[in-house]
Amino acid sequence: MSGDRMFDDPMPDDPxxxxxxxxxxxxxxFREGGWVPMREHSENEAVDFxxxxxxxxxxxxxxxxxxxxxxxxAFDAGPYWRPLEDFASDETxxxxxxxxxxxxxxxxxxxxxxxxxxxxxxxxxxxxxAMVSLRFRPEWFxxxxxxxxxxxxxxxxxxxxxxxxxxxRTLQISGPLSYPWGPKRPRYPRRPHELNxxxxxxxxGAEALGIDWAPTPIATLSSPHGKAPPCVYRGFCTSGCSxxxxxxxxxxxxxxxxxxxxEIRDLAMVGRIExxxxxxxxxxxxxxxxxxxxxxxxxxxxxxxxxxxxxLLLNSATDRFPDGLANSSGLVGSNLMVQLNQAVWGxxxxxxxxxxxxxxxxxxxxWNYADDGKDFxxxxxxxxxxxxxxxxxRTLAGSRGLWGEALMRQMERYNHxxxxxxxxxxxxxxxxxxxxxxxxxxxxxxxxxxxxxxxxNDKRMMRHALGFxxxxxxxxxATDLWEERDDTCxxxxxxRMGSDPATSxxxxxxxxxxxxxxxxxxxxxxxxxxxxxxxxxxxAIACRTADRIQxxxxxxxx
Amino acid sequence: MPDETMxxxxxxxxxxxxxxxKRNGPSWNDKTRAVIDRRLAIDPEDxxxxxxxxxxxxxxxxxxxxxxxxxRAAPIPVAALLDRRLQEDRRDGHRDVRLPPIAEAWRRGLAxxxxxxxxxxxxxxxxxxxxxQDALLRAMQEGRLDDPAWEGMPSRLFFASRLLPDIxxxxxxxxxxxxxxxxxxxxxxxxxxxxxxxxRDPWEASEAKPGREDVAWEExxxxx
Numbered sequence: 001m002s003g004d005r006m007f008d009d010p011m012p013d014d015p016x017x018x019x020x021x022x023x024x025x026x027x028x029x030f031r032e033g034g035w036v037p038m039r040e041h042s043e044n045e046a047v048d049f050x051x052x053x054x055x056x057x058x059x060x061x062x063x064x065x066x067x068x069x070x071x072x073x074a075f076d077a078g079p080y081w082r083p084l085e086d087f088a089s090d091e092t093x094x095x096x097x098x099x100x101x102x103x104x105x106x107x108x109x110x111x112x113x114x115x116x117x118x119x120x121x122x123x124x125x126x127x128x129x130a131m132v133s134l135r136f137r138p139e140w141f142x143x144x145x146x147x148x149x150x151x152x153x154x155x156x157x158x159x160x161x162x163x164x165x166x167x168x169r170t171l172q173i174s175g176p177l178s179y180p181w182g183p184k185r186p187r188y189p190r191r192p193h194e195l196n197x198x199x200x201x202x203x204x205g206a207e208a209l210g211i212d213w214a215p216t217p218i219a220t221l222s223s224p225h226g227k228a229p230p231c232v233y234r235g236f237c238t239s240g241c242s243x244x245x246x247x248x249x250x251x252x253x254x255x256x257x258x259x260x261x262x263e264i265r266d267l268a269m270v271g272r273i274e275x276x277x278x279x280x281x282x283x284x285x286x287x288x289x290x291x292x293x294x295x296x297x298x299x300x301x302x303x304x305x306x307x308x309x310x311x312l313l314l315n316s317a318t319d320r321f322p323d324g325l326a327n328s329s330g331l332v333g334s335n336l337m338v339q340l341n342q343a344v345w346g347x348x349x350x351x352x353x354x355x356x357x358x359x360x361x362x363x364x365x366x367w368n369y370a371d372d373g374k375d376f377x378x379x380x381x382x383x384x385x386x387x388x389x390x391x392x393x394r395t396l397a398g399s400r401g402l403w404g405e406a407l408m409r410q411m412e413r414y415n416h417x418x419x420x421x422x423x424x425x426x427x428x429x430x431x432x433x434x435x436x437x438x439x440x441x442x443x444x445x446x447x448x449x450x451x452x453x454x455x456x457n458d459k460r461m462m463r464h465a466l467g468f469x470x471x472x473x474x475x476x477x478a479t480d481l482w483e484e485r486d487d488t489c490x491x492x493x494x495x496r497m498g499s500d501p502a503t504s505x506x507x508x509x510x511x512x513x514x515x516x517x518x519x520x521x522x523x524x525x526x527x528x529x530x531x532x533x534x535x536x537x538x539x540a541i542a543c544r545t546a547d548r549i550q551x552x553x554x555x556x557x558x
Numbered sequence: 559m560p561d562e563t564m565x566x567x568x569x570x571x572x573x574x575x576x577x578x579x580k581r582n583g584p585s586w587n588d589k590t591r592a593v594i595d596r597r598l599a600i601d602p603e604d605x606x607x608x609x610x611x612x613x614x615x616x617x618x619x620x621x622x623x624x625x626x627x628x629x630r631a632a633p634i635p636v637a638a639l640l641d642r643r644l645q646e647d648r649r650d651g652h653r654d655v656r657l658p659p660i661a662e663a664w665r666r667g668l669a670x671x672x673x674x675x676x677x678x679x680x681x682x683x684x685x686x687x688x689x690x691q692d693a694l695l696r697a698m699q700e701g702r703l704d705d706p707a708w709e710g711m712p713s714r715l716f717f718a719s720r721l722l723p724d725i726x727x728x729x730x731x732x733x734x735x736x737x738x739x740x741x742x743x744x745x746x747x748x749x750x751x752x753x754x755x756x757x758r759d760p761w762e763a764s765e766a767k768p769g770r771e772d773v774a775w776e777e778x779x780x781x782x
Contacts, residue, residue, distance in 0.1 A: 087589060089587070092731040093593045100650060103652055110655070114652055235749075236746070242587060242747070243749075351765060355741060356742070357753055388741075389736060390731060394727065397722050403722060408624070414741065415765065
């Protein structure tokens with residue numbers, strides 16, 4: 001053991017310091033110390049697709065494009081983990097999964113980034129996501145036309161329904177036999193998990209108030225699948241799954257991508273996209289192993305999520321594109337949308353021990369589908385919760401201003417606490433945006449400045465949700481209720497898709513309007529966010545984009 | 559190794575529960591053992607980021623934010639855990655534009671707190687009594703401190719975004735704190751089996767219900 005090792009000695013194989021995916025092999029995520037073969041591509045020969053980011057957007061697309069026969073190199077700034085050997089059951093250690101470098105936050109409601117919205121790993125944020133896998137309400141794809149707010153997507157919901165099913169099958173989602181909301185959908189591939197006490201509290205509250213609830217459709221296995229075992233309910237899901245029960249991009253799409261001939265470069269930070277005199281992209285400059293390198297590519301896909309994607313586009317400005325790439329609309333970076341993540345917490349007489357099992361095993365989408373009696377646009381769901389001690393202490397202290405003996409007394413009730421937490425739809429606003437700051441990072445690249453302010457609609461939704469969740473918690477028997485009012489989750493927008501080049505950055509195929517061989521494929525393209533976690537929709541969009549690229553290539557329109 | 563850090567947990571809500579008793583069992587994997595061993599090996603007086611004056615102030619602040627039982631043989635080295643975090647430059651991923659980077663914010667915040675003390679009481683923070691210390695921390699929490707030593711950093715923001723969350727993160731990263739609140743601690747590969755209300759796996763902490771403290775003690779001593 002390494003108990004006597006100095007803290008700053010590099011590990012013999014430290015995936016945070018030395019790239020692993022090299023010399024024709026990549027880590028086998030299913031075996032300690034294991035490897036799988038990986039095809040390598042020359043930097044000097046243009047690959048069909050250089051993909052920046054390997055999360056829900058980029059990782060999924062890398063797999064689908066490689067399987068379609070394209071040559072693909074996918075870059076990620078983060079390490080290539082083997083969960084079985086690299087992941088501890090420890091909140092502090094596992095912060096290594098988050099994007100923890102400084103980003104500057106301002107606005108009326110400065111965001112907190114990192115823990116629940118921004119990853120830095122091969123596999124992206126899905127390595128630490130809570131695995132909640134929900135489809136959009138169909139009307140959200142036309143929220144402007146049908147519901148009177150936001151912006152329409154240029155994609156029909158029925159088409160998305162097919163891609164949702166493809167992703168649900170790939171991730172082997174466990175969920176209920178029949179889902180209470182929305183159009184009919186096939187049964188989920190795996191049976192739902194047993195509910196923990198925290199989820200039973202949500203069910204009790206919903207039943208008392210006369211609304212539907214359901215076991216959450218969730219991307220952790222309820223029975224063995226391939227090389228992955230079923231979930232053992234260890235509860236560290238948002239700190240990374242050390243058993244591989246979690247179905248993340250790291251252990252689903254990427255092994256397939258490698259098998260199909262894609263190359264993945266870990267610890268490879270892309271700093272700039274190169275363009276030529278014709279106004280086309282020619283490849284990416286990236287930093288790996290201590291030096292800047294260049295990969296030639298016929299197409300570049302940016303998939304860095306809603307902060308790094310606009311940052312890279314803005315950092316790639318040239319004389320010809322002085323405001324950054326793909327930015328003739330001026331919208332790159334704007335319409336950043338988080339989701340409301342407010343909660344109501346209370347105490348049960350019974351022991352709840354919500355640290356056991358995935359944190360959000362039950363949910364209600366009632367207020368995503370019911371429109372009566374709302375004084376706001378958009379919808380929200382809410383879910384049961386299972387905060388680990390550090391997150392819990394910071395929530396309790398931050399929301400209630402507690403410290404000292406008062407805090408320690410409340411912390412002693414940890415095993416009795418219970419909460420309901422929303423994922424709520426923020427409206428797109430142009431003033432909420434990502435720009436470049438004067439400060440630079442360790443590569444000398446300007447860091448992102450992230451400006452965020454809630455609008456009145458956001459605040460009305462928050463009030464509605466806090467009031468309703470409070471009633472539900474009380475009806476379930478919780479006492480000593482209090483509200484957590486300042487949390488947000490997820491990141492979307494900043495490169496929205498649309499039907500009009502003047503009001504959007506990419507078209508329905510995620511192809512930029514300005515540069516035909518530059519694509520954006522991640523949560524950045526969302527025109528609206530809906531009231532559900534975005535990972536399933538990002539993966540569905542990536543699957544659709546791959547199909548569209550194949551179709552375009554087939555008729556010579558790439 | 560666990561012996562050196564055996565908590566004084568004979569009373570409290572989870573009497574006799576020691577999460578480290580599971581260290582060599584199926585709830586801990588090798589990576590977890592390595593990580594926790596390193597954390598437990600930190601010298602409580604080791605400080606490389608904070609100078610001696612800031613160190614004394616920091617330790618006094620920690621004692622007020624996360625007070626520990628006086629009889630605890632091996633108190634959680636909260637200040638040293640924070641110093642270690644700064645040595646390793648582990649950041650949050652976000653920074654309010656009104657705050658400088660983490661290490662500078664701490665340096666400036668502690669210096670400002672001392673300056674406020676000397677102005678109000680003519681003594682450094684660590685020399686004050688608990689009530690006076692609490693009053694100053696409350697004034698910081700409410701944004702009422704504005705000595706020039708803050709150099710424009712809002713005291714309320716420093717308290718809410720740095721001082722409180724960073725100290726709590728350090729404290730609750732320690733197994734002794736997990737014992738105190740009955741957290742199961744590391745849980746891979748074994749995980750848990752019993753999910754419902756009032757259900758406890760034999761490897762979880764047993765809560766001392768009134769009149770059955772001895773039962774909890776017995777159950778907690780069997781945790782492996």
